[in-house]
Amino acid sequence: xxxxxLSTLILLGSFLIMVFLRFPIAYSVGxxxxxxxxxxxxNLSVLPMQMVRGVWSFSLMAVPFFITMGVxxxxxxxxxxxxxxxxxxxxxxxxxxxxxxxxxxxxxxxISGSASADTASLGSILIPMMVDQGYDADFSTAVxxxxxxxxxxxxxxxxxxxxxxTAGGVSVGALFMAGYLPGALLAISLMVGSYIxxxxxxxxxxxxxxxxxxxxxxxxxxxxxxxxxxxVVGVVGGVFTATESAAIAVIYSLIVSVFIxxxxxxxxxxxxxxxxxxxxxxxxxLISLSGAFGYCxxxxxxxxxxxxxxxxxxxxxxxxxxxxxxILLVLGMIMDMAPIILIATPILLPxxxxxxxxxxxxxxxxxxxxxxxxxxxxxxxxxxIGSAVAKRPMEKVVKATLPFYVCMLITLLLxxxxxxxSLWLPSLFGxxx
Numbered sequence: 001x002x003x004x005x006l007s008t009l010i011l012l013g014s015f016l017i018m019v020f021l022r023f024p025i026a027y028s029v030g031x032x033x034x035x036x037x038x039x040x041x042x043n044l045s046v047l048p049m050q051m052v053r054g055v056w057s058f059s060l061m062a063v064p065f066f067i068t069m070g071v072x073x074x075x076x077x078x079x080x081x082x083x084x085x086x087x088x089x090x091x092x093x094x095x096x097x098x099x100x101x102x103x104x105x106x107x108x109x110x111i112s113g114s115a116s117a118d119t120a121s122l123g124s125i126l127i128p129m130m131v132d133q134g135y136d137a138d139f140s141t142a143v144x145x146x147x148x149x150x151x152x153x154x155x156x157x158x159x160x161x162x163x164x165x166t167a168g169g170v171s172v173g174a175l176f177m178a179g180y181l182p183g184a185l186l187a188i189s190l191m192v193g194s195y196i197x198x199x200x201x202x203x204x205x206x207x208x209x210x211x212x213x214x215x216x217x218x219x220x221x222x223x224x225x226x227x228x229x230x231x232v233v234g235v236v237g238g239v240f241t242a243t244e245s246a247a248i249a250v251i252y253s254l255i256v257s258v259f260i261x262x263x264x265x266x267x268x269x270x271x272x273x274x275x276x277x278x279x280x281x282x283x284x285x286l287i288s289l290s291g292a293f294g295y296c297x298x299x300x301x302x303x304x305x306x307x308x309x310x311x312x313x314x315x316x317x318x319x320x321x322x323x324x325x326x327i328l329l330v331l332g333m334i335m336d337m338a339p340i341i342l343i344a345t346p347i348l349l350p351x352x353x354x355x356x357x358x359x360x361x362x363x364x365x366x367x368x369x370x371x372x373x374x375x376x377x378x379x380x381x382x383x384x385i386g387s388a389v390a391k392r393p394m395e396k397v398v399k400a401t402l403p404f405y406v407c408m409l410i411t412l413l414l415x416x417x418x419x420x421x422s423l424w425l426p427s428l429f430g431x432x433x
Contacts, residue, residue, distance in 0.1 A: 003040075008300045011036035011293075025339050026282070029289040036296045047292050054291015055284055062172070063283060065246030066158040068276045069227065069253045070114050075272050076257025076264045078224045079121045082107040085221040088214040090191075091206030095198025097130045098140075099191055100206075102147040106187050107225065109151020114158075115374055115382045118148035123389040135203055137392055138400035145386035145397070146404040147190055149371035152337075153183035153364065156231045156249070159337055161242060162287065163363045166294075166345045170359045172242040173235040174431035178360050178422045182368065182415050189407040197403065223256045283338055290342035297346060307351045317355035321416050324348055325369060332373015336381065340370050358433050361422040364415055372408050375401060 015032035019025070037046055086104035093099050101122065108118050123144040130140035152159060155176035164170040197203075227249050234245040257264040264272065297303065310323055327348065331340045345366065352362040374382040377398065387394045415421055423433040 004300055007036050007039045007296075008302060008305070010039045011296050011300065012302075015293075019334055025336055026285045026289055029286070029293050029339065029343075033289065033292045033296055036300075040296070040299070046295070050292035050295040051288035054288045054294070062156075062161045062241075062243040062246040063158045064276070064280045065243070065250050066156050066161065067114075067279055067283070068273070069156075069246065069249045070117055070158075071272045071276050071279075072250065072253040072257050072264070072269070073224065073227060075121075075268065076253070076261055078257070078261065078263070079104075079108065079125055081217075081221045081224055081261070083122065083125060085214075085217040087206060088210070088217040092209045093195065094205050095135075095194050095203040096206035097126065097133060097135060098143045098194040098198060098203070101126045101130070101140075101143050102150075102187050102190050102194065105144075105147035106150045106154060106183060107221075109148070109154040109157075109183065115145075115148040115151055115371060116385055118151045119145055119382050119385045120389060122148075123386060127390045133204055136201070136400070137390055138396045139197065139201075141386045141390040141392055141397045142400040142404055143190070143194055144390075145375055145382050146401060146408060147187070148382055148386075149368070149374065149408070150183045150186055152367050152371045153179040153186065155179050156228070156242075156246065157367070158283075159341060159367060159370070160363065162283075162338060163341050163345060163366060166290075166342055167349055167359050167363065170363060171426075171431055173429075174360050174426040174433070175363050176232055176235060176242075177425040177429055177431065178364055179367075180425055181421050182364050182411070185414065185421060186368070186408065186411045189411045190404060193403050193407040223260050227252055227256070286338050287342060290339065293343060294346050297343075303347045303350050306347045307354060310351050311354065318417070320351065320355050321357065324352055325365065325412060325416060328366060328369035329372060332370050333376045333380075335373070337370040337374060340373070341366060357416075358419065358423060360426060360431075360433055361415070361419050364422045365412070368408070368412050368415060372405070372412070375405070375408075 011032055014035050015028050018028035018031065033047060034044065037044055083100060083104045086100040086107060090096065090099040090103050104122055105118050108122055127137070127140045127144055131137050151157070157179065160175045160179065161172055164172045164175055230252055231245045231249050234240050234248070235242050240248070254269065258266070258269065310320060313323065314320060328340065328344065331344060349359060349362055353359065374380050377383065377394065383394060383397065387397050390397070427433050
C-alpha cells in the first residue's frame with residue numbers, strides 16, 4: 001500500500017470508527033486529522049494554520065448573525081403569530097391543524113433557518129393542540145418534525161451559507177433564491193401525505209376560509225415576515241451582502257421581539273444570546289477543524305479518487321445521482337448537518353458537476369438529504385427533540401413518520417432529476433446557474 005493510500009485510510013478509517021463509537025464530532029474530525037498529518041510526515045503546526053484559514057471568510061460572518069436572528073425571533077413571540085396566519089390560510093382543510101403545522105413551519109423556517117428551533121418552538125404549541133383536538137400524538141409529532149425541514153430550504157439558512165463557503169464560488173443569494181420552490185414542494189408533498197392520513201382517520205376540519213380573517217392575520221404577522229424580506233430582497237437586489245443583511249436582520253429582530261411583539265424582555269435577550277454563543281461555538285469549531293480535514297483530503301487527492309470510484313460503478317448519470325443521494329442519506333444517519341456539508345461537499349460536488357448537476361442544485365440536494373438525516377436514528381437530532389417535546393417513545397414516532405419519509409424521498413428525487421425546480425428562480429433573477 002502506498003503512503004498516500006495509507007494516510008487516506010488512516011484519515012477516513014479513524015474518523016468513521018470514532019463516529020460509530022459516538023465520539024463528539026469535533027473530536028472525531030480533529031483527532032483523525034492529527035493522525036493523518038503524522039502519517040503524512042507533516043508538521044502539526046499545519047493544523048492551527050488550516051483551522052484559522054477554515055474560518056477566515058467574510059461570508060462566514062453571516063452564520064452567527066443568522067443564528068442570533070433565529071433565536072431572537074423564535075423566542076420573541078413570533079410562533080403564535082405565524083400559527084394564526086397559517087390557520088387562517090389552510091386551517092379549513094380536512095386535518096386542518098396538520099396543514100397549519102406544515103405551513104407555519106414554512107413561515108417560521110424563513111425566520112429561524114433551523115429545523116431544531118422549528119420543532120422546539122412550534123412543536124411545543126401545536127403538538128398538544130393537535131392532541132386535544134383528537135389527532136394521534138405520534139402523527140402530530142411526525143408532522144412537526146418532518147415539516148421542520150422546510151426551514152433548512154427556505155432562506156435565510158445558515159447551513160446554506162456554510163455550503164456556499166465550502167463549495168467556493170457559489171453565490172449565497174443564488175442559493176437563497178433556489179430554496180423557495182423546493183421548500184414549497186416539500187410542504188405540498190407533506191400536506192398531501194397528511195391529507196390522505198387525515199381523511200382515512202377522519203381528523204377534524206377547522207373554520208371556513210375567510211379572506212378578511214386572513215388579511216387581518218397577515219397584517220399582524222407582517223413584522224415577523226418582514227425580516228425575511230430584509231435579508232432576501234437586500235441580498236438579491238444587491239443592496240448589501242449576505243453578511244450585512246444578517247447583521248441588519250439581527251437588529252430588526254431585536255426591535256420586533258422586544259418593542260413590537262414584546263415577547264422578550266432584556267433579561268430574555270441576554271439568555272437568548274447565551275444560547276447563540278453555545279450554538280456558535282459548536283459550529284465554528286466544526287468549521288475550523290473541517291478546514292484542516294479538507295486540507296488533508298485535498299493533499300491526498302480524495303475527491304478525485306472518490307469521483308473515479310463512483311463513476312466506476314456506472315456511467316449512467318441517473319445511477320450516479322442516486323448514489324450521491326444514497327451516500328448523503330447514509331451520512332445523515334450518523335452525522336450532524338454541518339459536518340456533512342463541510343466534509344462531503346469537497347468530495348461529492350466534483351462528481352455531481354461531472355454529470356451536469358449545478359452546484360446550486362447540488363446544494364439543495366445536500367441540504368434536503370441532511371434534513372432527512374436529522375429525522376433518522378441513531379443521530380437524528382430533530383427526531384430526539386420532537387420525541388422529547390411530545391413525550392413520546394422514539395420508536396413510535398419513527399413508525400408514524402414512515403409515510404412522511406416517503407413524501408420527503410419523492411421530493412428529493414424530483415429535485416434531483418428536475419433541475420429547474422431549484423434553478424428557475426435564481427436564473428429568473430439573473431444568477432448564473
